[in-house]
Amino acid sequence: MFHWLEKHPFLFSVGVFLTIAFAGLVEIVPNFAQAARPTIGTKPYTLLQLAGRDVYIKNSCNSCHSQLIRPFKAETDRYGHYSLSGEYAYDRPFLWGSERTGPDLHRIGNYRTTQWHENHMMDPAKIVQGSIMPAYPWLFKNKADINTAYAEQLTDAEFFAVPYNKPVPLKDGKTTIIPMAKSIATAHAMALKEAQAVVKDMHNQNVKDAVAKGDIPEIVALIAYLNSLK
């Protein structure tokens, strides 16, 4: 049979393809719908958080930091409750990472503050002695890309039924609504309002001035995102 197959390239290729495609189908398809369901209390990202997430991705923070707490005592002691599948329901893409050159960040919002992040991003080794994380001064200068984050929200809502402007159930039985803007202009106003809330706790004058002027530096968006990780 194999000798015969080796003289018939087309059928050989079909055979190879079926053999390799099989495993993916069996592994990925059965639990697909179930794994896409959010846990109660998981909310879609706000506009500024999403812009911050894009900053996180742009700088590949995920190449050194994981966002996945495994169900071991050592990990729950260090980082908090182990991660649940539904908590990632609005993560496109997922950011679990594969290395922990730095600590896990899945629940960083529970134990670090805006001010800590601000100081730490400017000079990590000054806040955590011996840290090998590089300093990120450019985050204080570059402007966050609100337009793209807005387009991302629209895409999420349009193609993937992410519930923006719709009630999202919370753990206490109530609901909340994560708003999405109607136009680019209102989106900017919305992001700026979020940014003002973050900047209240910051001390860098340039960043404060920028936000007062209506600009949003990347650091503000990034901190909004990190604070949302709980």
Place this chain on the structure above:
Amino acid sequence: MENRPLEYDYTVAKMFMLTTIVLGIVGMSIGVFIAFELAYPGLNTIFGKTIAEYTAFGRLRPLHTDSVAFGFTVSGIFATWFYVGQRVLKVSMAESKFLMFIGKLQFWLYVAGVAAAVVSLFMGYTSSKEYAEFEWPIDIAIVVVWVLWGVSIFGLIGIRREKSLYISIWYYIATFLGVAMLYLFNNMEVPTMLATSPIGETGIGSWMHSVSMYAGTNDALVQWWYGHNAVAFVFTVPIIAMIYYFLPKESGQAIYSYKLSLLSFWGLMFVYLWAGGHHLLYSTVPDWVQTMGSIFSIVLILPSWGSAINMLLTMKGEWQQVAASPLIKFMVLASTFYMFSTLEGPIQAIKSVNAIAHFTNWIPGHVHDGTLGWVGFMIIASLFHMAPRVFKRELYSKGLMAAQFWIQTLGIVLYFTSMWISGITQGMMWRAHDEFGNLAYSFMDTVNVLHPYYALRGLGGIFYLTGFLMFAYNIYKTMSARPVEESELQNASPMGA
């Protein structure tokens, strides 16, 4: 037909040999640089604080992995295909103007794609998925290049004289199909420029941005189904294609066992794809997927070792060649490293071992004994074997080749030993509790202890890179400085002292 050997046309093979070497140097240099960034933080400001953003670890890491995987390795795959394909199918590229055109088109599109990828990654356009970082326009370019390669493969097969497909061709076909399937499904994404706001605004924001079709746990599952099997179909399958051709050719020995090659091929095809789940042990993907990933990783030892043993036994009775020829040394050590990392991988995929190994430096340690020892050595050996034949010249220096072999081997040993020690140290320290049940070490304790290993790893990288530069020089001198060979070369590659 006249009774003389066919002449083959190596134009496209030569083009891809060039990119193999150039992108190898680029990718490995970036690798060495970011290795030292972990040992000596602040190194990213060495080229000036204003461009520190572009030289930070996070920005460069995808550039390193992608330029060695999709630059060096994929170029090597293409270069060897355009050499091996013609020879085992007994047909010359020169016989078909169409295939020659497609081959050249593939090369130039590939070069354009590489340039776009480098620029976009430097600027921070990334999908964040490992080994699939490219944004959607580049993904489309990659698909086109890949389809062109498919046209080359099946076009050449279509006009072949040798009816039976040699083992290497099986593996090249599998590479083509496997990568096509994986890449397409993992990169399913919606460009955000397609969105329309409620008041009708379109084309909002950056056009180099997209949203993944899958979310969270599903995205992770698809990504590691891809990520693990990119290892299969870029770092394993085509490299086996190379060794099945180049080892018998260089040594003048027949393949040890046809049956073993059959078993290993079909076994590898069936088993490899299941094993992706071992990247997600103790994560939020369903338990049964994790268990399947773990079990099939162990089963994977069989087809992997089947190929490796088939290669080593091909040298049966001819082991003196290993001592005599540095080129045979490269290939034999490559199959040994293949055995070694296909044993190490399954060990790491055992759940209890993975609990310690995951997220630590042991993982890049494992990746690199496979890529440096197996992939790198086999591509280097293939190009060494091809050079005297495509340039019709004796290899420039045997001594230089032997020196390169030992320097690079030392580099690999430094790399994986330092990463093993540091990985297991990390894993053990993270989980240690004191007698009261509190964590014994802060996270910083586990970072501080790693410094010497990071430095040693960087040193290993320097050795490997140095060897690679010697390789580039040796090939360059072969092209330019050696006397021209008169006759068609048979087995062992002729080399200068």
